[in-house]
Amino acid sequence: MPDDRHAPDQLAPLLTPEGWALLNSLGPYREEDALAISGRLRKAGHSPELVSAVLSQSRLRARAAAKFGEFASSMLFTRAGLEQATRLSVAARHARRFVDAGVRRVADLGCGLGADAMAMASLDLEVTAVELDETTAACATMNLMPFPQARVVHADAQSVDLAGVDGVWLDPARRSTSASGTTRLWDPEEFSPPLSFVEGLARRGLPVGVKLGPGLPHESVPAGCEAQWVSVQGDVAEVALYFNALKRPTVRRAALVLASDGAAELVAETDFGAGAEPRIGPLEGFLYEPDGAVIRAGLVAELAERLGGTLVDPHIAYICAPQLVQTPFAKAYRVLEVRPYNVKALRAWVREEGIGVLDIKKRGAAVTPxxxxxxxxxxxxxxxxxxxxxxxTRIGDDRVAAVVEPA
Known part of the structure; x- marks a missing residue:
């Protein structure tokens, strides 16, 4: 796959009638067919540059289907843009916040490939999508063409005039680009735009929402906003911060779990670390492994209370309860046996039990599964x-190995 340093050269051949028609004429991408398709297209007289661009884009469209579904087959992507792009199912929830708050005109600052702008425009919001990177802005322009109420502006998000806008959404760039590739940034003040810029907009009273990486430390979450961590099919995708009219008045932190069978949310009004002290109990009965969004939102103690359970250690995100409770917020296992962590003894156990397939989970244990x-x-x-x-896992100073089975 081509590096994003060559993205402008890869994109330009597609922004012609010939390139666009050729790209859309290809069927679903399959890696094993790429070489044959390349030979066939070159034999038909297409330039090597166009063939390379078409195949690269077709490959990206195939990867993008996981986030964009059937829409991916008519969109343009860059590799870096796709990595950071919001899933449409999540973008729809961002957009719904603005609709419910009565916002009609939104500035999407740092729109990337346009996923959130697409979701907003599909709900009849007027969207000004702003993107600094020229190549990415070109992709967003193509992706938003079906939505007349959306327009793309190639500009720095921090310099855009927000007159006439009654809501702002931001998805700051969280990677730096160099000759050797891209590097993830961790300091919110190194994002583009930085988190302090987001807070400045919120202080003006505007309804403001911002998407950030799920690893955002609790101490970096500004006061007065709602922080919602979102997981999709078990993978924690983001934390969204909502200010002013977008914030729910009784929610400070939340874990939204999206699965194939629906959505569920766990919320708390208290600030991070201000909830009730979790109860501690033995590793027995049923073991619950909380969803990553629950852990990131600091809601493990609240989940334990809901399950009628206790934590096995105050610093470990494992919950045990005497009964099995169906919950979308955790995976449940029946505890069969608990033994000290000893490699020699565990090897003997594996041989005696005739185990050929072994799944290993760990928290608080310095081992590589x-x-x-x-x-x-x-x-x-x-x-x-x-x-x-x-x-x-670890219980106090003791390392233990629990034999469990999925419940």
Missing amino acids: EELRRVLLAGQRKGATGKATLVL
Whole structure:
């Protein structure tokens, strides 16, 4: 796949009638067919540059289907833009916040490929999508062409005149680009635009929302906003901060879990670290592994209370409860046995039980599951078909290995 340093050269051939028609004439991308398609297109007289651009874009469209569904087949992408792009299912929820707050005209600052602008425009909001990178802005322009109420402006987000706008959405760039590629940024003040710029907009009273990476430290979350961590199919995708009219008055932190069978949310009105002290109990009964959004939002103690359970250690995000409770906020396992963590003893157990497939989970344990699995299964007799799941964790100063099974 071409590096994004060559993105302008890869995109330009597609912004012609010939290039656009050729790209859209290709069927679903399959890697094993790429070489044959390249030869066929070159034989038909298309330039090597156009063939390379078409195949690269077709590959990106195939990858983008996970975020954009059927819309991906008519969009333009860059690799870096796709990595940071909001899933349409999540963008729709961002857009709904503005609609529910009575906002009609939104400035999408740092619009990237235009996912959030697409969702807003589809709800009849007037959107001014602003993007500093010229190549990405060109992609957003093409992606937003079906929406007459959206326009793209190639400009610095911090210099745009917001007169006439009654709401602002931001998706700051969180990577730096150099000759060697891109590097993730962790300091919110190094984002483009920085978090302080977002706070400045909020102080003007505007309804403001911003999408940030899910690893944002709690101490970096500004006072007076709502922080909502979002997971999609078990993967934590983002934290969105909502200010003023976009903020729900009784929510300070939230975990939104999106799954194929629906959505569920766990919320708290208290600030980070201000909730009730979690109760601590034994590792027995049913073990619950909280969703990553619950952990990031600092809502493990609240989930434990909802489940009627206790934490196995005050610093470990594992919950145990005597009964099985169906919950979208955690995976549940039945605890079969708890033993001290001892590699030699665990190897003997693996042999005695005839285990050939071993799943290892861990929290608070300084081990690499893949390496430990290799060690424990080394020397196991061929044909071993047993399956087992080990949970490695720490209880106080003791390291333990719990044998569990999915509930």
